[in-house]
Amino acid sequence: MCARSSFRERSHPWGPGLAPCALSGPASGARGQLSPGSGGDRGCNSMTLEAIRYSRGSLQILDQLLLPQQSRYEAVGSVRQAWEAIRAMKVRGAPAIALVGCLSLAVELQAGAGGPGLAALVAFVCDALSFLVTARPTAVNMARAARDLADLAAQEAEREGATEEAVRERENSHCKGPGVGLHASENHAANQWAALPICPFASHPPGGLGPTGVIRSLHSLGRLEYAFCTETRPYNQGARLTAFEFVYEQIPATLIADSMAAAAMAHYGVSAVVVGADRVVANGDTANKVGTYQLAIAAKHHGIPFYVAAPSSSCDLHLKTGREIIIEERPGQELTHVNGVRIAAPGIGVWNPAFDVTPHDLITGGIITELGVFAPEELRAALGATVALDGPQK
Numbered sequence: 431m432c433a434r435s436s437f438r439e440r441s442h443p444w445g446p447g448l449a450p451c452a453l454s455g456p457a458s459g460a461r462g463q464l465s466p467g468s469g470g471d472r473g474c475n476s477m478t479l480e481a482i483r484y485s486r487g488s489l490q491i492l493d494q495l496l497l498p499q500q501s502r503y504e505a506v507g508s509v510r511q512a513w514e515a516i517r518a519m520k521v522r523g524a525p526a527i528a529l530v531g532c533l534s535l536a537v538e539l540q541a542g543a544g545g546p547g548l549a550a551l552v553a554f555v556c557d558a559l560s561f562l563v564t565a566r567p568t569a570v571n572m573a574r575a576a577r578d579l580a581d582l583a584a585q586e587a588e589r590e591g592a593t594e595e596a597v598r599e600r601e602n603s604h605c606k607g608p609g610v611g612l613h614a615s616e617n618h619a620a621n622q623w624a625a626l627p628i629c630p631f632a633s634h635p636p637g638g639l640g641p642t643g644v645i646r647s648l649h650s651l652g653r654l655e656y657a658f659c660t661e662t663r664p665y666n667q668g669a670r671l672t673a674f675e676f677v678y679e680q681i682p683a684t685l686i687a688d689s690m691a692a693a694a695m696a697h698y699g700v701s702a703v704v705v706g707a708d709r710v711v712a713n714g715d716t717a718n719k720v721g722t723y724q725l726a727i728a729a730k731h732h733g734i735p736f737y738v739a740a741p742s743s744s745c746d747l748h749l750k751t752g753r754e755i756i757i758e759e760r761p762g763q764e765l766t767h768v769n770g771v772r773i774a775a776p777g778i779g780v781w782n783p784a785f786d787v788t789p790h791d792l793i794t795g796g797i798i799t800e801l802g803v804f805a806p807e808e809l810r811a812a813l814g815a816t817v818a819l820d821g822p823q824k
């Protein structure tokens with residue numbers, strides 16, 4: 431809460447009534463009038479697609495590899511299945527990865543896994559959590575959740591009269607995270623801004639976190655004119671997932687190729703750029719989907735405020751600068767093939783980092799969390815040690 435009290439109301443360059451010029455004709459040149467999609471024909475459905483469905487002993491994930499063509503839920507009954515789903519990016523997005531990882535452990539524990547005996551149960555919990563962290567190293571959320579759950583299991587097992595049941599129950603109840611979306615719109619009297627969310631959560635993540643949460647909240651308050659979303663090569667989270675969600679929720683939005691972002695800023699009066707985060711470190715440097723860094727450079731050039739929207743659980747103050755963040759590299763096939771069809775010359779080399787790091791000085795709008803909106807230099811004081819992971823990046 432103290433973080434919130436230290437929050438300063440930020441003045442924004444786009445005050446009430448400032449509509450992106452594209453709505454009243456292009457800023458310059460022969461660009462046509464932009465007509466952002468008004469959303470699909472899903473009637474008045476205001477439901478947000480749920481990425482994760484959980485009830486005691488049962489976990490299902492929306493297989494995001496099948497979106498937007500299919501909305502199919504897949505049961506996850508074990509830690510191993512969760513690891514495989516996370517690695518394959520059936521479920522993706524930093525907090526959602528942590529949630530699915532933790533819930534898969536809860537499902538196994540409710541089925542009686544681990545034990546017999548408290549020591550064996552705690553060892554099982556710790557081994558499972560360490561394994562889950564290896565699925566994708568850049569996002570901090572799974573590592574943090576693993577640390578917290580392992581600590582909880584050990585604490586519970588050491589209590590007077592501890593029982594296996596008590597350990598299982600405590601693990602089961604520790605799997606929720608605060609939302610950020612509504613907070614951002616409350617604290618950002620943003621009026622009619624077009625934004626470029628890059629690779630936010632597909633469908634309903636835990637608590638409505640991330641850039642889509644911000645966009646969704648502003649839209650629900652009638653303060654969003656339209657949004658651009660970038661396709662987010664090579665995995666196309668933007669074209670496949672973000673666009674799907676905007677259409678599903680009838681949020682007016684326009685899909686652009688990643689290479690078009692700077693031109694969109696130049697010609698369609700983008701008021702703000704909001705992106706997610708996999709790991710925000712002590713000085714505010716932020717790892718996010720590859721392409722974020724160049725969005726920030728373009729936003730700086732155009733004087734457009736650049737925001738990172740992420741829960742405090744995505745912040746890791748133990749790392750001092752972005753140079754310490756491990757960047758996951760993924761299979762080259764994600765770049766050379768689309769839906770299994772080769773599009774690149776056989777034999778060409780491929781570099782496929784899943785993330786890049788945006789230096790804190792390019793995060794000019796602030797870091798939007800559920801605890802408040804902070805300038806990068808305010809982060810450490812605002813979030814304190816609560817979000818520092820012990821030891822090197824796990």
Ligand SMILES: CSC[C@H]1O[C@H](OP(=O)(O)O)[C@H](O)[C@@H]1O
Binds near residue numbers: 639640706708720
């Ligand atoms: C807002 S979710 C956090 C972050 O995770 C995504 O990466 P991936 O799709 O590889 O899991 C993307 O970078 C999001 O911004």
